[in-house]
Amino acid sequence: MEFLVLSTLNGLSYGLILFLLAAGISLIYGVMGILNLSHGALYMVGAYVGWSMAVQNGYNFWLAVLMGGLAAGLLGLVMERVFFRRLYKQLNEQVLLTFGFIYILTNLSIWIWGATYQASFTAPILTGSFHIAGLTYPIARISVIFIGLILAIGLWWLQDKTRVGAIVRAGMDDKEITMSLGINLGLVSTSVFFLGAFIAGFAGVIGAQLVGVSPTLSIDILLLSMVVLVIGGLGSVQGALLGGILIGCIDAFGKALFPELAMFFTYLAMIIVLAVRPRGLLGRR
Amino acid sequence: METTALKSMTQLRQGQLLRLASYAAIIVILILLPPFLPSYVQSLMTKILIFAIFAMSLDLIMGYTGVISLGHAAYFGVGGYTVGILLIHYDISMLWISAPVGILMAVLFAAIFGLIALRVTGFYFIFVTMALGQLLFSIAFKWEWLSTVGVEAIVGIPRPAVGLPWFSWSPTSFYYFVLLAFVLCFFLLNRLVHSPFGYALQGIRDSEPRMRVLGYNTWLYKYIAFVIAGAFAGVGGVLFAYHNSIVVPTHLSITTSALVMFMVILGGTGTLYGPVIGAAVLIPVEFYAGLITPERWPLILGGAFVLSIMYVRAGIGVYLFRLWNKVVYRYGSIKG
Amino acid sequence: MNCKKILILVSSMCLVLILAALPFVSSCTKPAPAPAGxxxxxxxxxxxxxxxxxxxxxxxxxxxxxxxxxxxxxxxxxxxxxxxxxxxxxxxxxxxxxxxxxxxxxxxxxxxxxxxxxxxxxxxxxxxxxxxxxxxxxxxxxxxxxxxxxxxxTLYSDGVPLGWYAYDQLGVRTITTIGSDYVAGKSFVNGAADTFKGKGGTVVQQQWAAAGTTDFGPFLTAMKDADAVVTWLGSAEQVRFVKQYHEFGKKMPILMVSADQVRSVDMVSLGDTILGSIGSVTYxxxxxxxxxxxxxxxxxxxxxxxxxxxxxxxxxxxxxxxxxxxxxxxxxxxxxxxxxxxxxxxxxxxxxxxxxxxxxxHAIYDRYIVEAKLIDGKYLWDVIHTYPKVTDPRL
Known part of the structure; x- marks a missing residue:
């Protein structure tokens, strides 16, 4: 029982970080047809900025979270304005370009912040652990679950219940018709890209509560969030959320029960899901 | 009338001359020069040729058929691992056994993985191929049967025995061997893409629904292309195992898959010469960037990717091709 | 093969040659090495x-x-x-x-x-x-x-003294281990685990985490109780592990093979939680x-x-x-x-x-058991025991 509860919590906390990342990639791909593989690098930059604010300079943790998000968001804005704008729906070129960004951002981070690993950090009120009914669990992880769920609800509301969301969904389905309705898709695209990048940076600092910061994060976290997307299905918040929680739990239970085979499980899960439902569990269309 | 005919005659001559010059250049650079280069440059050229085969094989599905795979290294790695396993467990290093078996294994894996991966398209295809590659990577990493003791790799693979008592490999002779394989692969792939089958693939790339309406079993075409691409990737993997003397799990993983994909995109998709040029550019750039600045080379490589996408979007190979066309055109007309 | 393609091949090969010949040219200018001077x-x-x-x-x-x-x-x-x-x-x-x-x-x-x-x-x-x-x-x-x-x-010999120390000096009788899942991690941890078993101790559980593991939560959840936990992980993961270990409220003493994987900067960020950790080091x-x-x-x-x-x-x-x-x-x-x-x-x-x-x-030299201490306001690994002239028992 104790094992079940703790493993589920482990799965949820890690899975929700993956969800935040996957949701950003999914949104951007859906609206703009851009596969941004450097999303993991934005996550890492956000985490480093947050670390530098909170640990190096001693600012408030929540301010650091915000600044991490903003830094990644601004970087994303520059990427979109200067580069992606001209590469709509050119998947090959996007892959090469975004891999280029991964190389550059990872190496620049090593240059600026050093290659050594930075241990996890959190707000003073979140330090320490819960002790309930004989269970001990870190407060920071609970907070990650809460923040992730709140954002998930917020994103879902934005997507399904607002005018902006309607435009975004319309843009996903048919760009030309949406534009012919007099909607400024350029502005929508830019804002969506900023939002996606912001969430990545934000998730970077939130996730640093669990896993700290290191330059290898950009690739490690990218691969997993891709798996999340494929399992959950592209183009919807619910899909990314379901995928994130599933992968988080598979990872948590897999490592705990069959540590020798944990590496296989995530990829195996992805292949099985695709064999059964080729568009992911909750994919659009 | 006569003068224009004459002019076109001279232009034709010029063209022939240029073509002859190009033959000469190829012969000099690829055949005559290598023995005089230091073994390390020979080794680099060998690697370029091997990756050119590998990159052409990926382009067959990426550029000609229009399905992007981020797991193509799986078949490259399987080819290499087969060579290694035959050596360490069965003590077979005979070229005539280990190379065909290596290629066959690559075909086998491509045939199985193709069944799984081709259920989906586009974005999903990219990542399901990636997952299959990563799956093999983790197996190779974890299963000790697939490694030399003490290393997560198979080390110390010699050049293959050919069964001739008087023959022994040198870096130069191995280079020529790879060159021969490269020419053969280029020829075969060239025949393939200019066959009805190849044109059907390009039709699928441009519009799959149309081809389906025309009565083509597009799935089968894609599947066959995928398996053939796996076979040529296997050729590359087998050669690379002989060349590099080791196979490591990363030869199966996304690291290698991405690298070869960069070559294809960098050189220009949908052409055979594009991937060759991509390999010829990327391998030296990666290598020398690492030598110039061991700590900051990813900046050079990443910068090169970004710049090439922004300025030479169609690919360096295609760009050079157009440039050459211009030169030929100018040369001809000025003389005329 | 049409003419254009051949031309393209030519130009590509020219490029190869130019790029490949660069270092060759520079190396050519240097004279052949002579022995003295x-x-x-x-x-x-x-x-x-x-x-x-x-x-x-x-x-x-x-x-x-x-x-x-x-x-x-x-x-x-x-x-x-x-x-x-x-x-x-x-x-x-x-x-x-x-x-x-x-x-x-x-x-x-x-x-x-x-x-x-x-x-x-x-x-x-x-x-x-x-x-x-x-x-x-x-x-x-x-x-x-x-x-x-x-x-x-050898990697293995780094763990050996820790196995001895745990059994003889700390009186530990059962251990659980966690190590990086590749050759180095296994050798380090098994060096300690094998010697510990050789002395008569019991290894209750051995966990292996993939290199680059970010979240140790699952491993910590599944970790069995023992007198002590023996670890070797890459330096980033070691710090991550210690941090998460304490967050999960684990109380077993941590024994680290190559304790100096945790550098003094990392000790600062781990703070007082690192104090009392024991490990084997070469320097x-x-x-x-x-x-x-x-x-x-x-x-x-x-x-x-x-x-x-x-x-x-x-x-x-x-x-x-x-x-x-x-x-x-x-x-x-x-x-x-x-x-x-x-x-x-x-x-x-x-x-x-x-x-x-x-x-x-391989070298033969003294191995040291260290403990994390706060000395003059600085976190340091302090030497608490010496095992003279340790070698790999398998050599």
Missing amino acids: EPIKMGALLPFTGPFADYGSFLKEGLEWRLDEANYQIAGRPIELIIEDSASDTSLSLEKTKKLVDVDKVSIVIGPLHSGVFLGLSPYLSENKILQVGLMTKPLPSGTFDSYVNPFG ASRLDNPANKKFVKAFKARFGKDRNPERDVYAAYAAVSLVLDGLAATGGDTTLAKLRPAILGLNLDYPQGSVSLHPSG
């Missing part, structure tokens, strides 16, 4: 990118520092150091090594750090009669290679011997008072020292057949204690 060339493969990137800059500091001390000279011959990035990738490192050997004509290669990559290069270096020098502990070679020396021991800045006192003083003079010499810098420093001492003994002769026996015959007083070498190339 000519520079001794030393190559080093350090991880600046990839999974062990955090070690790269420290190792580089150590190499350059030791060569600066020697004024880049030994036995009347100048020394040239050529550093390349290993990226902890066997395939790439082998290519860099071939270049070091073919073009730069190095006679000594230091590194790389990653033990699997290190072994991957050995057959090539052995074939070319190039001395390979280990950085930090290295695995027991599977084959026989004859081109290898290392001022440190500690608080070792009480004349060579080390001199070493620490010189370190502080070069890198500043606030920094403390740690294993990374020391490992590189010791590797160069070993080569220089060997070269001094041969009078600057770099031939493997002379240099290696000369090094194997040395008896050295290094900051890590007195060092002699086993015929396999």
